Amino acid sequence: MHDIADLERRGIPAVFVATVQFIDGAEVQGKALGFDPAAVWVEHPIQDRTDDEMVSIADKAFDELIEQLVAA
Numbered sequence: 001m002h003d004i005a006d007l008e009r010r011g012i013p014a015v016f017v018a019t020v021q022f023i024d025g026a027e028v029q030g031k032a033l034g035f036d037p038a039a040v041w042v043e044h045p046i047q048d049r050t051d052d053e054m055v056s057i058a059d060k061a062f063d064e065l066i067e068q069l070v071a072a
Contacts, residue, residue, distance in 0.1 A: 001030060001033065001035070002033070004035075004037045005037065008037070013069050014037070015037075015038040015065055015069055016038075016039050017040045017041075017061060019045065019046055020042070020043065021044040026039060
């Protein structure tokens with residue numbers, strides 16, 4: 001999240017992608033940093049996924065990621 005905050009301060013639109021398992025942690029960290037980052041949440045877990053499963057997760061998140069970047 002520090003990297004996303006740094007990019008935003010530089011005027012570079014940024015969005016982070018994480019699994020839904022990390023929503024609460026990201027909210028707490030964002031508040032601590034005084035920052036409300038754009039985020040796209042994907043299904044959990046990621047580890048041990050096949051290539052096809054990862055492509056499916058990425059495909060599902062793609063449109064939202066682009067929307068968040070354009071809105072940033």
